[in-house]
Amino acid sequence: MADSDHRRLILRNFLSQQLCKELEFIHKSCCTVGYRPNVFSTTLSHLIATNSAQLVMPLVSIRERLKEKAEEHFGCEYELFIEFTGLISWCKGASIGWHSDDNREYLKQRDFAVVCYLNSYEIDFKGGLFHFQDGEPSTFAPMAGDVLIYTADNKNIHCVSEITEGERTTLTLWLTRDASHDEDAKLVKSLSDCWVVNNPPIASCYPVEASNSMYWYPPEEASVFQSGFDIRCGRLHVFGFDIYSECCCSSSNNLLELLKEPLRLARGDELLPWKFVNIFHALQAVQFYYWMKGSKEKRISRMMRIIFTHFLDIDGACNLTNLVFLLHSLSGKLILPSVQTHVKQIIDRDVTAILILSWMHLSGARLANILSSMMKRKTAQAALSRMFMFKGQINSKESNSINHFNAKILHRKTILIIRALLIAIGVAR
Ligand SMILES: O=C(O)CCC(=O)C(=O)O
Numbered sequence: 001m002a003d004s005d006h007r008r009l010i011l012r013n014f015l016s017q018q019l020c021k022e023l024e025f026i027h028k029s030c031c032t033v034g035y036r037p038n039v040f041s042t043t044l045s046h047l048i049a050t051n052s053a054q055l056v057m058p059l060v061s062i063r064e065r066l067k068e069k070a071e072e073h074f075g076c077e078y079e080l081f082i083e084f085t086g087l088i089s090w091c092k093g094a095s096i097g098w099h100s101d102d103n104r105e106y107l108k109q110r111d112f113a114v115v116c117y118l119n120s121y122e123i124d125f126k127g128g129l130f131h132f133q134d135g136e137p138s139t140f141a142p143m144a145g146d147v148l149i150y151t152a153d154n155k156n157i158h159c160v161s162e163i164t165e166g167e168r169t170t171l172t173l174w175l176t177r178d179a180s181h182d183e184d185a186k187l188v189k190s191l192s193d194c195w196v197v198n199n200p201p202i203a204s205c206y207p208v209e210a211s212n213s214m215y216w217y218p219p220e221e222a223s224v225f226q227s228g229f230d231i232r233c234g235r236l237h238v239f240g241f242d243i244y245s246e247c248c249c250s251s252s253n254n255l256l257e258l259l260k261e262p263l264r265l266a267r268g269d270e271l272l273p274w275k276f277v278n279i280f281h282a283l284q285a286v287q288f289y290y291w292m293k294g295s296k297e298k299r300i301s302r303m304m305r306i307i308f309t310h311f312l313d314i315d316g317a318c319n320l321t322n323l324v325f326l327l328h329s330l331s332g333k334l335i336l337p338s339v340q341t342h343v344k345q346i347i348d349r350d351v352t353a354i355l356i357l358s359w360m361h362l363s364g365a366r367l368a369n370i371l372s373s374m375m376k377r378k379t380a381q382a383a384l385s386r387m388f389m390f391k392g393q394i395n396s397k398e399s400n401s402i403n404h405f406n407a408k409i410l411h412r413k414t415i416l417i418i419r420a421l422l423i424a425i426g427v428a429r
Pocket residue numbers: 096101115130158159160170
């Protein structure tokens with residue numbers, strides 16, 4: 001096989017449409033203004049920092065699956081590490097010229113790029129075609145669920161044409177051989193910190209502000225909106241919602257400060273009854289509702305059943321003051337007719353609070369889950385590195401970097417056997 005056959009891989013329909021929608025929901029609930037004009041991004045550390053760690057959960061297994069695909073395709077005889085994970089969207093006006101992904105000194109550790117497309121060319125956005133400078137395919141039209149994996153070096157010079165309409169969303173990862181750039185190590189640390197601070201974990205599921213990059217200047221309207229606007233307000237505005245603040249404190253002149261305070265949403269002349277703890281909370285509620293509304297009813301009722309079953313396990317302890325976004329999608333107008341009757345009965349019995357509590361419980365459990373699964377993985381990875389070291393007789397100076405290790409010593413097959421053993425003894429998953 002020619003070298004060029006090895007440098008890239010296309011996986012069609014690798015992610016289900018449902019999963020693409022879920023990831024889009026997460027991004028639109030939590031993104032910040034990105035690193036380039038008209039680009040928005042959601043990093044995993046941002047999800048954790050905004051007290052939304054439960055939203056990291058759907059990404060855990062996807063990241064693993066993608067990494068394994070890359071290891072397999074590129075015949076890696078060593079384990080790769082995820083260097084960066086981000087949900088990224090490009091709006092009208094965004095593009096990128098010819099480049100390789102390791103083209104800066106501080107990006108040299110990047111070995112492979114993995115781009116998962118979460119929505120589709122010509123359906124959700126126009127423009128935004130991916131081109132390789134040479135080799136096949138020369139052009140790639142993104143479709144939801146497809147994945148493109150390529151080496152990050154100059155064998156894969158590429159560009160993306162300008163987005164002319166809509167918002168193009170991806171889940172993008174970079175993989176590295178260099179253990180010192182392992183993103184998981186940082187994530188496990190911030191998750192553990194959040195565990196320590198929130199004891200019991202996730203005392204509340206309210207999202208909190210964690211970034212200053214929320215201000216955006218839309219390209220064409222920059223002259224009209226002299227100072228740009230908050231991206232969360234922008235996203236709510238798209239669905240026709242305005243912000244109504246009840247806060248009349250001295251800081252009320254400052255919009256950014258106001259958005260951190262409790263607020264309500266208005267739609268046209270109607271002021272909606274629910275109070276949100278801050279703009280993030282309101283945005284998550286609205287995005288959650290539209291995500292659910294767009295999904296198949298069967299899925300919703302299944303989810304309802306899971307929630308109901310879950311709350312039935314919890315005996316009675318209620319805390320009516322803790323409202324979380326799930327409640328908003330369950331109460332009153334924000335609900336599909338098919339589940340309305342069911343929900344009404346529940347609400348009639350005044351178990352709203354238990355629902356809320358169950359969501360908190362669920363989030364807490366998810367957090368515990370993610371933390372332990374990541375830790376187990378790290379333990380397994382460390383065990384693997386130790387075996388590498390033993391076999392390759394690597395000295396301790398090199399012990400934190402598989403990169404320096406002579407990769408030929410241990411064949412990938414052996415790694416798989418070891419991994420299977422670790423799974424069997426319950427160290428890995
Ligand atoms: O989104 C894509 O298709 C690729 C983006 C890209 O080339 C980059 O972020 O370096």
